[in-house]
Amino acid sequence: MPTTAPSPKLSAAFEQGGTPLSDATASDSSLRRFLFGLPGVDAVGLEARAASLGTRSIKTTAKAYAIDLAISMIDLTTLEGADTPGKVRALAAKAVHPDPTDRTTPRTAAVCVYPDMAATAAAALAGSGVKVASVATAFPAGRAALDIKLADVREAVAAGADEIDMVIDRGAFLSGRFMKVYEEILAVKAECGTARLKVIFETGELSTYDNIRRASWLGMLAGADFIKTSTGKVATNATPANTLLMLEAVRDFRAQTGVQVGVKPAGGIRTTKDAVKFLVLVKETAGEDWLDNHWFRFGASSLLNDLLMQRQKLSTGRYSGPDYVTVD
Amino acid sequence: MSEQNRLGVFKTYKLYVGGKFPRSESGRVYEVTDSKGQWLANVPQSSRKDARDAVVAARKAFGGWSGATAYNRGQVLYRVAEMLEGRKEQFVREVAAAEGLSKSKAAAVVDAAIDRWVWYAGWTDKIGQISGGANPVAGPFFNLSTPEPTGVVTVLAPQKSSLLGLVSVIAPVIATGNTAVVIASADAPLPALSLGEVLATSDVPGGVVNILSGATAELAAPLAAHQDVNAIDLTGAGPELAKELEIAAADNLKRVLRPRPAEADGSDASTDWLAAPGTHRLTAFLETKTVWHPTGALGASGSSY
Numbered sequence: 001m002p003t004t005a006p007s008p009k010l011s012a013a014f015e016q017g018g019t020p021l022s023d024a025t026a027s028d029s030s031l032r033r034f035l036f037g038l039p040g041v042d043a044v045g046l047e048a049r050a051a052s053l054g055t056r057s058i059k060t061t062a063k064a065y066a067i068d069l070a071i072s073m074i075d076l077t078t079l080e081g082a083d084t085p086g087k088v089r090a091l092a093a094k095a096v097h098p099d100p101t102d103r104t105t106p107r108t109a110a111v112c113v114y115p116d117m118a119a120t121a122a123a124a125l126a127g128s129g130v131k132v133a134s135v136a137t138a139f140p141a142g143r144a145a146l147d148i149k150l151a152d153v154r155e156a157v158a159a160g161a162d163e164i165d166m167v168i169d170r171g172a173f174l175s176g177r178f179m180k181v182y183e184e185i186l187a188v189k190a191e192c193g194t195a196r197l198k199v200i201f202e203t204g205e206l207s208t209y210d211n212i213r214r215a216s217w218l219g220m221l222a223g224a225d226f227i228k229t230s231t232g233k234v235a236t237n238a239t240p241a242n243t244l245l246m247l248e249a250v251r252d253f254r255a256q257t258g259v260q261v262g263v264k265p266a267g268g269i270r271t272t273k274d275a276v277k278f279l280v281l282v283k284e285t286a287g288e289d290w291l292d293n294h295w296f297r298f299g300a301s302s303l304l305n306d307l308l309m310q311r312q313k314l315s316t317g318r319y320s321g322p323d324y325v326t327v328d
Numbered sequence: 329m330s331e332q333n334r335l336g337v338f339k340t341y342k343l344y345v346g347g348k349f350p351r352s353e354s355g356r357v358y359e360v361t362d363s364k365g366q367w368l369a370n371v372p373q374s375s376r377k378d379a380r381d382a383v384v385a386a387r388k389a390f391g392g393w394s395g396a397t398a399y400n401r402g403q404v405l406y407r408v409a410e411m412l413e414g415r416k417e418q419f420v421r422e423v424a425a426a427e428g429l430s431k432s433k434a435a436a437v438v439d440a441a442i443d444r445w446v447w448y449a450g451w452t453d454k455i456g457q458i459s460g461g462a463n464p465v466a467g468p469f470f471n472l473s474t475p476e477p478t479g480v481v482t483v484l485a486p487q488k489s490s491l492l493g494l495v496s497v498i499a500p501v502i503a504t505g506n507t508a509v510v511i512a513s514a515d516a517p518l519p520a521l522s523l524g525e526v527l528a529t530s531d532v533p534g535g536v537v538n539i540l541s542g543a544t545a546e547l548a549a550p551l552a553a554h555q556d557v558n559a560i561d562l563t564g565a566g567p568e569l570a571k572e573l574e575i576a577a578a579d580n581l582k583r584v585l586r587p588r589p590a591e592a593d594g595s596d597a598s599t600d601w602l603a604a605p606g607t608h609r610l611t612a613f614l615e616t617k618t619v620w621h622p623t624g625a626l627g628a629s630g631s632s633y
Contacts, residue, residue, distance in 0.1 A: 319555060321555040322387075
């Protein structure tokens, strides 16, 4: 089972050919050599580990703590073609006071919107402490020319986004053009300024765990502040196994470089039970340093309602229902 | 192999929730005996989490079931009666054991239960006409009242009448488009759990009826307080329990059907389930929606509405 120290095999990967980590990105071939030098993922072991951590029973005060922590980690998301300024403002109001009947409920971490809604969200959230996250770079497909992607990012930042969620070019990644992906992330990072950059891999399209590990390292080498599983727009989104794999990557990256990178699973996390399972993964894999909304987020929309209903159950003793939370 | 040498095949009775047959989440079971104290089966002793899951299933099924046409619901309920007819022998056996009846008396009870089901199946597309209608108003309006289902209904089934009483409380609830979470008789749950198998093999969508076995008070308390349950039928509760549950139910203004005086001694034994049921159980879980609609300009057209 993974421990907090990187495995000897992984350390060997950094030192292959006597090159330190900084040289891994010196050229296309060294980057490729580095990424293919990463140890292969034991798929069965990974899934078994994720499943076994998911069986832990979290009750009473620990559950109350986990629910509040999970609420504070949510990037409350609306990424629909039908988004209106009114809907974004309603979502922002919900992010600030998730449960209007109980003002002790923590705020969510951020509101996540399309770039054209970033200004609306920023105005609605001004002074609340809730961040504005904006997807960019031709989200969700990422199929656009680089200058268009960069303009997308520039606009989002100018509109007041505190965080940028970019998608990688999966076509380039899957066809082995790692340097192109790397340089694109670098260019986007340069446009971000003070905004934190979340890099979305769309793990459901990377097909193998080995690819997810490679993408994680590639993203972190390029300077990602967060690595994020998926857009929520494809069939397979965040799973305990792929999130565990990314948590191992950020843990090992910090051990190697001293740089801490956040993780954001997104899509498909709908129940309190799921969210608590992810928190257990974080605690047991990356450690308590990541149990904070600066380093771990949930990309979700319907999850918040389930967390609120569970929170109401804990405080009143009665089961709550969907009539007692907002629709969106 | 001869009959004597055959190993007995024991049936594992399970809950019926969301169209599936789960064991209790708690893993508990309790022993069910016949009227003479002979062991019959181990059945799941449901917990409040099973009750919670049943409410989720019932809520999910509500949209489809309440949106189905009354005619369609009638056909589906009639199909249940057909399935019951086909498994009559099993029910006669279970009812005879549970209630200590002779085989012929049990057969009469099962026949009455099937007939009761058919009777309620016929009501699905007629109840709207007797409990709704056009109201005369002093103005140029059509004023129409129409009954609509209340929502998710918790039903505490009668404790003594294990099949006829059960059918008499479930059928009216679902006939009008509600979905039900049923707490079976604690001492005689076998006919109820077998009814789950009948419902699963008829055309009733999963989640419309959810059947739990276990201690009535333990299950009813969280359901009465549940914010996502719209109504509760207290038929199977004794006077003390019924009072407690009614207080809990007041929190979200649930519709409550109190036990009738004959049932209120805690043993609904004196209730005559064979008597004609009337429509009070159908109308107990309906909400009346009234619509005003202008008739249009009367003077211009010369119409005389």
